[in-house]
Amino acid sequence: MFLSAVNEYFQGFRNNKYNKITTKNKKQFTIFLAGLRLLYNTVYHWLMASSHSSQCSHIQINPVQITCRYTYEVAPVFVLMEDVVLRKLRSLVGWSEGDGIFCPGGSVSNMYAMNVARYWAFPQVKTQGLWTVPRLAVFTSQESHYSMKKSAAFLGIGTENVYHVKVDESGRMIPEDLEAKIVHAKSQGAVPFFVNATAGTTVQGAFDPLDRIADISERNGIWMHVDAAWGGSVVFSKKHKHLIAGMERANSCTWNPHKMLMAGLQCSVFLMRDTTNLLMHCHCANATYLFQQDKFYDMSLDTGDKSIQCGRKVDCLKLWLMWKAIGAQGLANRVDIELKKREGFQVVSEPQFVNVCFWFIPPSLRGKENSPDYQEKLAKVAPVIKERMVKKGSMMVGYQPLDGRVNFFRMVILSPQLNHSDLDFFLDEVERLGNDL
Numbered sequence: 001m002f003l004s005a006v007n008e009y010f011q012g013f014r015n016n017k018y019n020k021i022t023t024k025n026k027k028q029f030t031i032f033l034a035g036l037r038l039l040y041n042t043v044y045h046w047l048m049a050s051s052h053s054s055q056c057s058h059i060q061i062n063p064v065q066i067t068c069r070y071t072y073e074v075a076p077v078f079v080l081m082e083d084v085v086l087r088k089l090r091s092l093v094g095w096s097e098g099d100g101i102f103c104p105g106g107s108v109s110n111m112y113a114m115n116v117a118r119y120w121a122f123p124q125v126k127t128q129g130l131w132t133v134p135r136l137a138v139f140t141s142q143e144s145h146y147s148m149k150k151s152a153a154f155l156g157i158g159t160e161n162v163y164h165v166k167v168d169e170s171g172r173m174i175p176e177d178l179e180a181k182i183v184h185a186k187s188q189g190a191v192p193f194f195v196n197a198t199a200g201t202t203v204q205g206a207f208d209p210l211d212r213i214a215d216i217s218e219r220n221g222i223w224m225h226v227d228a229a230w231g232g233s234v235v236f237s238k239k240h241k242h243l244i245a246g247m248e249r250a251n252s253c254t255w256n257p258h259k260m261l262m263a264g265l266q267c268s269v270f271l272m273r274d275t276t277n278l279l280m281h282c283h284c285a286n287a288t289y290l291f292q293q294d295k296f297y298d299m300s301l302d303t304g305d306k307s308i309q310c311g312r313k314v315d316c317l318k319l320w321l322m323w324k325a326i327g328a329q330g331l332a333n334r335v336d337i338e339l340k341k342r343e344g345f346q347v348v349s350e351p352q353f354v355n356v357c358f359w360f361i362p363p364s365l366r367g368k369e370n371s372p373d374y375q376e377k378l379a380k381v382a383p384v385i386k387e388r389m390v391k392k393g394s395m396m397v398g399y400q401p402l403d404g405r406v407n408f409f410r411m412v413i414l415s416p417q418l419n420h421s422d423l424d425f426f427l428d429e430v431e432r433l434g435n436d437l
Contacts, residue, residue, distance in 0.1 A: 200231020
């Protein structure tokens, strides 16, 4: 009876019957969650309510302990909730159908993409192992996330088979070099199978030209993945959505709502355009103590075998609650941020979005760009300022070198609580901490 009631209730969310959280359906939701403690089945936990407020201030809920997410009978509410959220996210990408799963972080989501792509190209690898496939080649930009190399190492592909494609001065992949790298890999006897494009690189926040990369991938029969862990949330923004034009042509993408949308850690999704149940076929082990084929409900609701995990947190709850509370426009407001330049700070490259990379040039170095020791001295500025701000406790900002460019600051302007006075304070503080260098 309980399962039936939950199913009926959440079908309402599936069909957009409830468009916002109200006092009535919030109480019903609480009752359903509280009733879960009466179930006795394998690995199980229950929800502990407390006075902790989430980002949705009117929802008093703290998922300290909660059910595992692998079968419908164990987690009916969250199976349907995940389905609703994934379908909505796919529709924002531009896919009317597809598949997906919430993963423990963007690195794991990217590894899922590489593993599924390999299975798509060589399904025998699952049962017969690595010696049944040729040497494989992965392509990604010089400024892509390091999880590409980690995935290649973990999956036995090898980091030396990851071809790094050149980028332009803004950090965007150069399509012509991608084509050249594919030709080069083939000449070395490797089989290109996976292209990773990035929508929002870690340092410069660059968005690769997805349409042109899709053309090359399709022409060569290669799986195209988009690592949009950082930049995927621009789908909510009418102003910035053009940055990911062409993502709908990819085979898969990674997207981390816990980044730009500021959902609670962790909240990451792996989305696919595939409709052939490829994710399940790639990862399933068909454990008979969990995934019996003669259950009384639709077995497609038992999504646990899509994951390489067994027990899995209900990360979809974090995004679902936030989305219901502030709506799509509220999420868009977290993405649309206006920037202004300030005289005296030198940008590394023109910002594409919210990553602002810059050098602070102290008075002692201004006008001395042609001095033989200029770069050496400039490289020491950011580390000293960072040390001073941390010891003072005034703020926190990262720095790094990149592709021959000496240490510069990487400022990520993300929080919707920031205002112009905060940004003025940041710049003023950098000047105060570095003027004597």
